[in-house]
Amino acid sequence: MKKTALVFLLFVVLASSRTHISFAGLEPAVLIEDEPYGDKLEVGTTSDDVWAQLIQLHQNGSEMWIGGAVEPYPNQWGFRFDPDNILMAEYTAETYQSSIRMISEDLDYWLGLGLAYVWAGVVQVLGSPDVNWDGIVNVTDLTIVSLAYGSFEGEPDYISIADINEDGIVDMKDLSTVARHLGETDQ
Numbered sequence: 001m002k003k004t005a006l007v008f009l010l011f012v013v014l015a016s017s018r019t020h021i022s023f024a025g026l027e028p029a030v031l032i033e034d035e036p037y038g039d040k041l042e043v044g045t046t047s048d049d050v051w052a053q054l055i056q057l058h059q060n061g062s063e064m065w066i067g068g069a070v071e072p073y074p075n076q077w078g079f080r081f082d083p084d085n086i087l088m089a090e091y092t093a094e095t096y097q098s099s100i101r102m103i104s105e106d107l108d109y110w111l112g113l114g115l116a117y118v119w120a121g122v123v124q125v126l127g128s129p130d131v132n133w134d135g136i137v138n139v140t141d142l143t144i145v146s147l148a149y150g151s152f153e154g155e156p157d158y159i160s161i162a163d164i165n166e167d168g169i170v171d172m173k174d175l176s177t178v179a180r181h182l183g184e185t186d187q
């Protein structure tokens with residue numbers, strides 16, 4: 001652990017405590033992994049209900065049809081599901097069932113259809129100051145970020161959940177995000 005991280009850790013342990021995890025300045029998102037290809041796609045949502053369902057899916061390790069309105073987006077697949085219109089279901093019309101790569105490979109068709117679902121589970125919660133997602137932002141989360149502190153994506157020390165703002169490096173921005181939310185719980 002770098003010395004600056006240690007000093008900062010000490011400082012934030014003394015910081016204030018609040019009562020509810022908020023994502024101010026962050027877009028809450030998860031990483032879903034679809035069947036049968038195992039492709040991954042980031043899914044963000046503006047709905048508290050959908051967010052709760054996604055977290056539950058993450059905790060259960062189970063899978064559902066996850067989808068919504070398909071819109072162009074500058075990621076490796078060229079699309080995302082509109083965060084304002086994320087849908088989750090046990091059953092869907094076959095017309096709308098696809099996979100991440102099939103949507104990507106025939107994007108115009110799916111943009112035209114307007115709606116798609118992929119059968120997927122939630123493999124990672126992104127952009128949360130509650131790094132280990134146990135419902136509270138505390139010293140454990142700070143420790144995880146501190147352990148990865150100074151590491152770049154691809155390096156052995158790098159821990160993706162510790163890179164809260166997903167910019168490829170675990171640094172003071174990530175540490176201070178945890179610090180700002182210290183003491184918050186999801187209740």
Ligand SMILES: [Ca+2]
Binds near residue numbers: 130131134137140141
């Ligand atoms: Ca935690």
Ligand SMILES: [Ca+2]
Binds near residue numbers: 168170171
């Ligand atoms: Ca970062």
